[in-house]
Amino acid sequence: MAFLLQIARSRNFQIELSNDGSIPYKPQSPQIVTKPLISTPLDDHLVKFFNKSIHLYEQLGPWAADYFILESITALEALSDRDSDMFIGARNGDKESLLRILKRGLLRTMLETRSLEGPYPISHKVKQLLTFLNNQDCNNCSGLLFVRQRVTVSVLCTLLSLHPDTKARFQCATFVGMSNSSSKKYNMSELLDLKAQRETLVEFRARKKNLIVATDVLEEGIDLAECNFVICFDPPPNVKSFIQRRGRARQEKSDFALLFAKGEGYSKIEKWKALEALLIETYQNELRQIQEAAENEDITEVVPGSLQTKSG
Numbered sequence: 001m002a003f004l005l006q007i008a009r010s011r012n013f014q015i016e017l018s019n020d021g022s023i024p025y026k027p028q029s030p031q032i033v034t035k036p037l038i039s040t041p042l043d044d045h046l047v048k049f050f051n052k053s054i055h056l057y058e059q060l061g062p063w064a065a066d067y068f069i070l071e072s073i074t075a076l077e078a079l080s081d082r083d084s085d086m087f088i089g090a091r092n093g094d095k096e097s098l099l100r101i102l103k104r105g106l107l108r109t110m111l112e113t114r115s116l117e118g119p120y121p122i123s124h125k126v127k128q129l130l131t132f133l134n135n136q137d138c139n140n141c142s143g144l145l146f147v148r149q150r151v152t153v154s155v156l157c158t159l160l161s162l163h164p165d166t167k168a169r170f171q172c173a174t175f176v177g178m179s180n181s182s183s184k185k186y187n188m189s190e191l192l193d194l195k196a197q198r199e200t201l202v203e204f205r206a207r208k209k210n211l212i213v214a215t216d217v218l219e220e221g222i223d224l225a226e227c228n229f230v231i232c233f234d235p236p237p238n239v240k241s242f243i244q245r246r247g248r249a250r251q252e253k254s255d256f257a258l259l260f261a262k263g264e265g266y267s268k269i270e271k272w273k274a275l276e277a278l279l280i281e282t283y284q285n286e287l288r289q290i291q292e293a294a295e296n297e298d299i300t301e302v303v304p305g306s307l308q309t310k311s312g
């Protein structure tokens with residue numbers, strides 16, 4: 001977490017620290033950074049980047065935050081002058097200013113010597129995810145892993161691809177629904193989302209990938225191969241999402257898993273399940289009424305007697 005402290009102190013951001021000067025690890029209490037009283041577009045950009053890093057640290061663990069910071073700096077550095085036009089609507093020199101802030105001290109040393117090899121310090125939440133995945137038949141599975149924030153998608157996918165418990169068992173891909181508009185501007189925390197977007201669905205349908213990490217854009221409207229497990233890394237935001245995500249697990253004997261903190265969310269899910277059952281019953285009743293009405297219309301009406309007229 002020295003990376004995060006370096007970023008915060010370089011711009012005088014306000015953040016709560018522990019007694020030893022470190023950022024406290026509180027998975028249920030995000031430490032959101034606030035901007036200085038007088039801020040610049042560069043400060044706004046760094047605040048977003050910092051808060052995304054904190055989110056990853058709390059949800060996925062220290063390795064994920066370190067990876068995100070270092071890879072984002074590398075992606076920023078690799079942008080050509082032409083490509084940098086899509087980057088935060090950047091003014092001339094913004095890219096170089098960000099790199100000067102970020103590529104110094106410990107961050108500079110880590111960028112020069114970094115390795116993606118373990119150990120992999122992860123959060124308790126990720127440990128529970130690994131436990132679930134290890135119970136799946138990786139030779140005959142296809143699954144979706146839904147997360148709330150786009151920044152989590154590529155980092156969690158990379159972590160699962162490298163972690164010794166999953167790297168040989170799952171071929172992961174990402175999907176976040178990137179804009180095709182040439183006028184779309186991205187900030188630094190979104191640069192990793194631009195990788196390998198178009199091939200994901202093709203590879204999943206061809207069974208070259210067996211796990212997609214995605215945001216809610218995959219809940220509906222996109223044709224997918226049938227899945228035999230769906231995981232909600234974050235609780236669905238509403239009953240509509242709950243029903244749509246569960247509907248993605250269409251294979252026989254499929255699994256639908258939700259990760260919750262202890263004591264949270266269970267009562268809400270029970271209410272959603274009851275509401276889902278009511279919606280299904282209502283739909284079936286309406287469908288039955290429509291079918292009965294159609295059958296009644298098909299019955300030939302017999303009219304007694306006949307009408308005859310005399311010809312000229």
